[in-house]
Amino acid sequence: xxxxxxxxxxxxxxxxxxxxxxxxxxxxxxxxxxxxxxxxxxxxxxxxxxxxxxxxxxxxxxxxxxxxxxxxxxxxxxxxxxxxxxxxxxxxxxxxxxxxxxxxxxxxxxxxxxxxxxxxxxxxxxxxxxxxxxxxxxxxxxxxxxxxxxxxxxxxxxxxxxxxxxxxxxxxxxxxxxxxxxxxxxxxxxxxxxxxxxxxxxxxxxxxxxxxxxxxxxxxxxxxxxxxxxxxxxxxxxxxxxxxxxxxxxxxxxxxxxxxxxxxxxxxxxxxxxxxxxxxxxxxxxxxxxxxxxxxxxxxxxxxxxxxxxxxxxxxxxxxxxxxxxxxxxxxxxxxxxxxxxxxxxxxxxxxxxxxx
Amino acid sequence: xxxxxxxxxxxxxxxxxxxxxxxxxxxxxxxxxxxxxxxxxxxxxxxxxxxxxxxxxxxxxxxxxxxxxxxxxxxxxxxxxxxxxxxxxxxxxxxxxxxxxxxxxxxxxxxxxxxxxxxxxxxxxxxxxxxxxxxxxxxxxxxxxxxxxxxxxxxxxxxxxxxxxxxxxxxxxxxxxxxxxxxxxxxxxxxxxxxxxxxxxxxxxxxxxxxxxxxxxxxxxxxxxxxxxxxxxxxxxxxxxxxxxxxxxxxxxxxxxx
Ligand SMILES: Nc1ncnc2c1ncn2[C@@H]1O[C@H](COP(=O)(O)OP(=O)(O)OP(=O)(O)O)[C@@H](O)[C@H]1O
Ligand SMILES: [Mg+2]
Numbered sequence: 001x002x003x004x005x006x007x008x009x010x011x012x013x014x015x016x017x018x019x020x021x022x023x024x025x026x027x028x029x030x031x032x033x034x035x036x037x038x039x040x041x042x043x044x045x046x047x048x049x050x051x052x053x054x055x056x057x058x059x060x061x062x063x064x065x066x067x068x069x070x071x072x073x074x075x076x077x078x079x080x081x082x083x084x085x086x087x088x089x090x091x092x093x094x095x096x097x098x099x100x101x102x103x104x105x106x107x108x109x110x111x112x113x114x115x116x117x118x119x120x121x122x123x124x125x126x127x128x129x130x131x132x133x134x135x136x137x138x139x140x141x142x143x144x145x146x147x148x149x150x151x152x153x154x155x156x157x158x159x160x161x162x163x164x165x166x167x168x169x170x171x172x173x174x175x176x177x178x179x180x181x182x183x184x185x186x187x188x189x190x191x192x193x194x195x196x197x198x199x200x201x202x203x204x205x206x207x208x209x210x211x212x213x214x215x216x217x218x219x220x221x222x223x224x225x226x227x228x229x230x231x232x233x234x235x236x237x238x239x240x241x242x243x244x245x246x247x248x249x250x251x252x253x254x255x256x257x258x259x260x261x262x263x264x265x266x267x268x269x270x271x272x273x274x275x276x277x278x279x280x281x282x283x284x285x286x287x288x289x290x291x292x293x294x295x296x297x298x299x300x301x302x303x304x305x306x307x308x309x310x311x312x313x314x315x316x317x318x319x320x321x322x323x324x325x326x327x328x329x330x331x332x333x334x335x336x337x338x339x340x341x342x343x344x345x346x347x348x349x350x351x352x353x354x355x356x357x
Numbered sequence: 358x359x360x361x362x363x364x365x366x367x368x369x370x371x372x373x374x375x376x377x378x379x380x381x382x383x384x385x386x387x388x389x390x391x392x393x394x395x396x397x398x399x400x401x402x403x404x405x406x407x408x409x410x411x412x413x414x415x416x417x418x419x420x421x422x423x424x425x426x427x428x429x430x431x432x433x434x435x436x437x438x439x440x441x442x443x444x445x446x447x448x449x450x451x452x453x454x455x456x457x458x459x460x461x462x463x464x465x466x467x468x469x470x471x472x473x474x475x476x477x478x479x480x481x482x483x484x485x486x487x488x489x490x491x492x493x494x495x496x497x498x499x500x501x502x503x504x505x506x507x508x509x510x511x512x513x514x515x516x517x518x519x520x521x522x523x524x525x526x527x528x529x530x531x532x533x534x535x536x537x538x539x540x541x542x543x544x545x546x547x548x549x550x551x552x553x554x555x556x557x558x559x560x561x562x563x564x565x566x567x568x569x570x571x572x573x574x575x576x577x578x579x580x581x582x583x584x585x586x587x588x589x590x591x592x593x594x595x596x597x598x599x600x601x602x603x604x605x606x607x608x609x610x611x612x613x614x615x
Contacts, residue, residue, distance in 0.1 A: 040503070223474040224462035227455055231448040241410055241446035243431045243460025303450045 039352045043297045044309035046348050050295075050341070051312050051319065058323030065326055068200040078318040079191075079205040080105070080271060080281060081288045083264040085296075085310045086212050087138075087257035088289035093220070094233040094253050095302025096152035100141060101261045102285020103163040106277060108134035108265030110167050113176045113275030116185045123185035131262045137163060138258015142251035156286075164282050171277040178273030192270030205267045212260070213311045220307060229253060233302025261285075291317060291338060295345045299353065316341065359422060361386045361558055362407060362438075362527055367416035369402050376402040377413065378582035384527065384558050389549060391569040391590075392562045394579030394602050400562045401443050403579065404529050408440040409433035420526070431460060437526030441533050443562075445516045449505035453497065454478070454485040456504050457519045488518040493544040509536040517545055521552050528552050529560045534568060546572055566595040578602050586611050 039045055058065045084101045091098040112130035115121045121129065137159070144155040181188050191205040220226035231239035232246045232253075240246045264285075269275055296313030298305030317338060324334050364382035368375070376399045384390050394400050405411035407418055409427030418425050420436060427433045430440070447456045463477040463484075464470035470477065482500045489497055492514055497507065504512060513536050520528050530549070534542040542565075549559055549572055563569050569576060570590045578585045578601050585601060586608045600606035 222476050222478075224464070224476060225474070227451065227459070227462065227476070230451060231455075231459060234448040234450045238444065238446040238448055239459070241430050241440075241442050241444075242448070242456070243434055245429070245431065303448065 036352060036354070039348070043299075043305045043352070044312060045297075046345070047296050047309050047312035047316060051316050054316060054319050054323065058319065058326070062323065062326040065323060068198070070322060070326070072200050072202050072206070074315070074318040074322050075206045075209075076201075076203050076271075077321070078292075078314045079203065079209045080264050080267055081285075081292055081317070082209040082311060082314045083212060083260055083267060084281075084285050084289040085292040085314050086216050086307065087260035087264075088286075088293045089216070089296075089298060089305075089307045089310045090229065090253045090260075091152070091257050092233075092290075092293050092298050092300060093229050093302060093305065094250055095236075095300075096145065096233075096250070096253075097156065097290065097300070098141065098152065098254070098257055099156040099286045100137070100160040100163055101257065101264075101289050102281045102283065103160045103167065104134050104137045104258050104261035105265040105268060105285055106279050106282035107137070107163050107167040107170075108262035109268050109275055109279070110171045110265075110277050112188060112266060112269065113181070113185075114171060116188065117176055117180065123187040126185070127187060127266055130265060131259060134262020134265060135255050135259040138261065139251060139255035141258070142254030145254065146247040146250035160286065167277050167282065173277060175277070176275040181269065181274065188266070188269045188275070189273065190270055191267040192273065203270070205270055208263070208267065210311075212263070213307055216307050225249075225252075230303050233304075235303070288317070291342060295338075295341050297345060297349065299349050300346070301353070304349075304353070313345075358385055360384055361421055363419045364403070364407060365417045365419075367403065367406055367413045367418070369399075369406060369411060369413050375582055377406065377416075380416070380579075380583040382407070382577065382584060383587075384560060385575075387553060387556055387558055388574040389553055389559045389561060389572050391573035391576045392560060392579055393564070393566075393569060393576060393598060398579045398602070399582040400579050401531055402582075404440065404531055404560060404562065405442075407433070408438055408529055410440070410442070434460070434523070437524065438529065439520040439524030439527070440529040441513075441516045441520045441531060443531040443535075445512055447504045447512060447516060450503055452501045452503060453489070453507070453515055454482045454500050456515060457481070457485045457488070457522070461523070484522075485518075488522045489515065492518050492521075492548060493541070510538055510541055513537055514541060514545075517548065521548055524552065524557055527558055527560065529562075531562045532564065533561070534563065534565060542568065566598065569598075570595055578608075580604065 064070060084105060087101050088098055108130045111133050112126045115126035115129050116123045141156055141159055144150045145152050191208060192203065194201045194203045220229060228244045228249050231244050232249045236246050268279060268281060272279065292314035293310050294300065294313070295316055296305065296309035296311065298309055320337055321334050324331065360383040362384040364380060367377045367380040367382070369377040380399070380403060382403060392400050392403070402411060406413045409430045409432050412428060425436065448459065458481050463480050465475045465477045469475045486500050497511055504515065507515065513533060517530065517533050520530065534545050537545060546568060549561060552559055561573065573590050576588050576590055576598060578588065578598065580602055588598065588608065601608050
């Protein structure tokens with residue numbers, strides 16, 4: 001016991017001396033270097049700062065901005081992109097990209113709707129079917145990428161077109177009306193429900209998005225599987241040699257992404273009321289989710305970034321859209337500024353990654 | 358005594374390049390076997406074949422007398438074979454502790470671990486720190502530091518610590534001291550002896566002849582994709598060994614096969 005205690009203290013002493021040396025070492029660094037190092041360890045800091053600055057600026061420019069209603073509308077508008085962003089985050093962390101997220105979401109929503117209205121399956125069961133099929137679509141992406149070694153960009157460019165076309169063919173371009181769903185299949189619209197504390201409407205979909213981001217943040221940070229996702233994106237050969245089943249990880253990541261997309265499809269029914277195969281998400285969902293991921297500081301080279309950053313990224317887009325609308329500028333300025341932000345975010349990523357080199 | 362690990366007639370071709378050409382290989386219990394040979398002789402390919410990183414096209418591998426066929430490094434690891442690859446196999450953006458436990462993470466006890474799969478960070482960090490201290494890698498202060506912020510030698514130290522800590526049957530080191538300083542190399546050699554004294558045999562690939570002759574019990578000389586001969590370092594000089602591996606001289610009883 002006594003020797004143990006002694007060993008422990010001498011061990012601690014060693015550490016003490018050492019950490020002082022580190023402190024000395026750091027003093028040599030310029031403040032810029034220190035910022036670079038801090039960002040290297042806290043990848044969601046940049047989008048958080050941008051978000052706070054944007055909120056403050058818009059708060060000054062428009063007195064309506066800080067109203068609770070405005071903020072809840074922003075959250076409502078990013079709910080779907082935020083959920084698609086969860087899917088995209090997983091994929092981008094493995095150094096991949098998923099262009100099919102929007103197509104999977106729309107097709108899943110159509111499958112849920114048609115299962116109920118064409119085949120008379122109870123809405124709850126239709127939802128389960130839609131979620132399973134969405135997951136299967138993602139798994140197909142995963143198989144193409146992990147087993148057939150197709151580049152993710154090409155594989156998902158293909159499945160995006162295939163799924164979107166299948167969606168139009170299967171649905172015969174038919175929209176299921178909101179009033180019909182309300183009458184016969186309320187479960188499909190569940191996420192459109194809301195609570196209204198103090199008259200401010202907050203959609204269930206907003207809570208769902210926040211819960212999903214929180215769960216995935218935990219999974220990515222605190223479980224072995226999460227570490228394997230990062231390792232797979234960081235250096236796949238090294239990960240494989242170190243004992244990570246990288247192929248399985250990739251398939252699981254794309255399948256889980258498909259599952260999130262199907263959830264987003266279900267949320268779309270709640271948000272829009274109707275089931276529409278021509279919903280713009282099918283064409284724009286991928287670009288919007290990639291934008292959130294990139295502005296959120298997740299490296300397209302894989303292995304770096306956090307899902308919370310993606311959430312900030314989606315919020316930044318929502319804040320810009322809403323803020324510029326309230327200020328009354330030409331809406332094109334939103335796209336202009338988002339484009340600037342994307343380039344800024346990627347430039348910052350390059351700079352942060354230089355920390356090692 | 359029976360060898361613990363053997364390879365017979367191992368062949369591995371990469372397109373037109375034959376990296377292993379009917380190669381034989383034997384490792385005996387409790388020994389340090391050095392593998393030496395020119396650049397490109399096929400040493401790394403040989404150890405990759407026995408550690409599951411490469412699947413040989415032909416040939417047979419046995420571990421403790423049983424025939425084995427690993428299809429990936431995880432299987433070899435589960436069988437107790439631990440390897441430091443020449444490329445180190447570390448995830449640069451992840452921390453030292455993450456890397457040491459990659460693929461064999463510890464989970465928290467109780468419901469947090471079993472249901473919520475939460476990693477036991479504290480336990481992993483403590484273990485990682487203890488192993489690095491054993492290696493004398495005191496210059497690493499922060500176990501949560503990303504591996505890419507370490508120097509090349511520190512990285513190598515971490516990889517060696519990982520293999521030595523987990524190897525239960527065989528530890529394979531592919532040029533473990535190539536990037537290390539004098540003091541650190543010495544620690545690795547001590548560590549190699551430590552591992553042997555735990556009864557675990559070691560395969561050491563190295564171009565550093567003094568190191569090889571200092572620690573090896575036997576030296577496997579690899580030339581043109583196969584085992585040329587095995588020598589006892591007490592019977593030969595370093596220049597003999599170099600002459601054999603470069604083809605300047607042939608060991609007795611060996612004729613350069615066509
Ligand atoms: N992945 C690969 N693809 C193609 N050829 C390869 C591959 N790996 C090794 N080779 C070839 O196989 C031969 C043996 O390579 P290996 O890495 O086993 O040599 P080595 O003895 O470890 O050399 P060194 O001392 O330089 O590490 C070389 O000619 C090399 O070009
Ligand atoms: Mg080699």
